[in-house]
Every structure is written in structure tokens, then in C-alpha cells.
Amino acid sequence: MKIIDYRNYFIQTLTPLYDAAEAESFFYLILEHQTGMKRIDLALDRDREFSQTEIETWNPILEQLKQFVPIQYIIGTTEFFGLEFEVNPNVLIPRPETEELVQWILSNNPNGNVKILDIGTGSGCIAISLAKNLPDAQVSAIDVSEEALETAKRNAQRNETKVNFIQRNILQTENLEETFDIIVSNPPYVRNLEKEEIKKNVLEHEPHLALFVDDHDALLFYRKIADLALQNLSPKGQLYFEINQYLGKEMMDLLEQKGFSQLELRADIYGNHRMVFGRI
Numbered sequence: 001m002k003i004i005d006y007r008n009y010f011i012q013t014l015t016p017l018y019d020a021a022e023a024e025s026f027f028y029l030i031l032e033h034q035t036g037m038k039r040i041d042l043a044l045d046r047d048r049e050f051s052q053t054e055i056e057t058w059n060p061i062l063e064q065l066k067q068f069v070p071i072q073y074i075i076g077t078t079e080f081f082g083l084e085f086e087v088n089p090n091v092l093i094p095r096p097e098t099e100e101l102v103q104w105i106l107s108n109n110p111n112g113n114v115k116i117l118d119i120g121t122g123s124g125c126i127a128i129s130l131a132k133n134l135p136d137a138q139v140s141a142i143d144v145s146e147e148a149l150e151t152a153k154r155n156a157q158r159n160e161t162k163v164n165f166i167q168r169n170i171l172q173t174e175n176l177e178e179t180f181d182i183i184v185s186n187p188p189y190v191r192n193l194e195k196e197e198i199k200k201n202v203l204e205h206e207p208h209l210a211l212f213v214d215d216h217d218a219l220l221f222y223r224k225i226a227d228l229a230l231q232n233l234s235p236k237g238q239l240y241f242e243i244n245q246y247l248g249k250e251m252m253d254l255l256e257q258k259g260f261s262q263l264e265l266r267a268d269i270y271g272n273h274r275m276v277f278g279r280i
Contacts, residue, residue: 001055003031004046010058014065026071030061033075068200081129085155090147092210094125097268098186101242101275102129104266105184108238108277112136115178115234119170119185119225120144122210124152124163126184131161140164140178145209171224176232183229186242187221188213194246218247219254226258230280237280248273 007027014023028039034057042048050058064074072078072093077086080094081102087093105116112134118127121141131139141163143149149165156163170187190198190212213220222241229239239260243251248265255263260278268274 001050002046003042003048003050006050006055006058007031007042010062013062017066017068026065029071029075030058034058067204069205070201073205080123080125081133083125083129083132083159085123085125085128086151086158087123088151089205090145090207091123091151092206094123097270097272097274098126098242099129100266100268101184101186101240102126102133104275104277105130105182105238105240106133109134109137109182114138114181116140116182116184117142117176117178117180117232119183120187120210120221121152121165122148122186124155124165126186127152127163128156128159128161130184131156131163132159138164140166140180142166142168142170144169145207148207148210170221170228173224173228176228179232179234180237181234182238182240183225183233184240185221185225187225189218189221189242189244189247191218191244194244218244219250222251222254226255226260226278230258233280235280239278239280241276242274243276245272245274248276251276 010027011020011023014026031037061074070093072087073089076088077084078093081099085094113136114134115138116130118141121127121143124141127139127141131137141152143152146167149167153165188210192212226239233239241251252263252265255276255278260280262279264277265273266275
């Protein structure tokens with residue numbers, strides 16, 4: 001079978017579930033991952049054939065996509081802040097909005113000689129991106145999941161960065177036992193009442209431990225981390241959060257009540273309130 005014919009079959013099979021542009025993008029992502037071919041290569045060689053062995057490799061991938069398995073988990077990697085990260089069902093897939101949080105931290109710390117803690121690191125995308133772009137920084141990262149930390153360690157190695165990874169349940173932590181200049185966290189913040197807004201590929205395949213929080217205490221992690229920050233941030237230390245877009249005011253009120261100053265709420269590229277900053 002010609003590759004171009006399989007491409008048409010692939011897109012037609014997925015279009016009841018995804019829009020055609022997304023299905024086509026999946027095809028070319030997998031094509032490059034499997035063969036090294038890019039879209040232009042296929043355009044220039046439209047008679048190129050798929051062997052039966054190749055088709056037998058592609059068909060299970062197509063089945064996974066029909067079950068809404070995220071393309072990043074199928075390929076096993078994704079890009080974040082210009083770096084490549086391994087991703088698997090033990091970690092959330094990094095989002096473009098989180099890149100904005102990293103950029104905010106970098107913009108506020110051009111000197112880079114700072115001590116940073118990332119709480120709830122998952123794939124390590126925030127900690128590793130900061131370590132890569134602030135070579136003079138000391139970066140540590142905490143997660144409750146051993147499997148997530150193993151993934152993060154491999155990502156640090158992949159991107160040639162040094163990060164101190166720590167397994168710890170932050171909700172059971174009374175003191176971080178060190179002083180940091182920056183604490184950053186993208187903790188669980190999706191309420192169960194918002195599940196209907198979540199796409200199937202996220203809801204059915206990404207780790208709920210890293211996503212969801214009880215409806216009745218949606219700011220649980222933020223409150224705990226803010227309290228730890230009050231103890232463990234250096235004078236004029238900085239606290240950054242990625243937040244639930246619907247709880248911007250509540251987050252600002254929480255940090256104000258805790259005594260943080262210079263508070264700032266920022267919207268992401270989609271216009272959603274997604275990040276907050278406060279200073280000791």
C-alpha cells in the first residue's frame with residue numbers, strides 16, 4: 001500500500017473522533033517518529049510504499065488513537081520550552097500555558113544565581129527548563145509519585161541538567177528544611193465539577209492524582225504550599241503558581257490573607273487567568 005493511501009485511510013478513520021486537521025497532524029507526527037520522514041518528504045515521493053510490517057506497526061497506533069490515548073504517550077515524548085521530555089501515563093503532559101510560567105520566572109531572574117524549588121514536578125518540565133536556562137541556579141523538585149520522579153530523573157539526564165529530586169507528600173510536610181529564593185508549583189487544581197470540560201484523552205489517560213482536587217477544598221495545595229513558602233522562602237523570596245482559571249480572585253485573596261505582597265494575576269495566551277505571583 002502507498003503511504004499516501006494509508007494516510008487517507010488513517011485520517012478518514014479518525015475524523016469521526018477528531019477534526020481532520022488534528023487527525024492529519026497525528027499522522028505526520030507518527031510518520032516522522034516512525035520513519036524520520038517529514039510532510040515534505042512524502043509530498044516529494046507520493047509513490048513510496050508501506051511494507052506489510054509497517055502497516056502492522058501502524059494499525060495498533062490507530063487503535064490507540066481511537067481510544068483517545070494521547071499522541072504524546074504513544075510517541076513517548078513531547079516538547080516543552082524547546083526541550084524534549086519523555087512522557088508516560090505516570091506524568092501529566094506539559095502544556096504550553098506552563099511554558100509561560102517558566103518564562104515569567106526567567107524574566108524576573110536574569111541573574112540566575114538563585115535557589116529554586118518546584119513542588120509537584122511530574123515530568124520535571126518546570127524544574128528542568130529552569131535549570132537549563134539558569135545554569136547558576138540550584139534547582140530541587142518534589143513529587144509524591146516515585147514513578148513520576150523516575151521519569152523526571154530520566155528527563156534531567158536527557159536534557160543534561162542537574163536537579164535534586166525528592167520524593168515527598170507535600171500535604172504531610174511541616175517544613176521544607178531549606179531556604180529557597182523561588183518556590184514554584186503547578187499542583188492539582190481541577191475540581192470534579194469541571195470534569196465535563198476535560199477532553200477524553202486527558203480524563204481517561206492522564207494521572208488523576210496530578211489533576212483533580214476535591215470540590216469543597218479546591219485550594220488545598222495552594223494553602224499548604226503558601227504556608228511552607230512563608231517558612232522557607234528567603235527575604236523577598238518569590239512564589240509562583242499555575243492556577244485554576246476560575247479561581248483567580250480566590251487565589252489572590254488567599255495570598256493576600258497570608259501576607260504576601262506585590263501580588264500579580266496573569267492571563268495565559270488564551271486569555272485565561274492561569275498564573276499568580278507573590279513575594280515575601
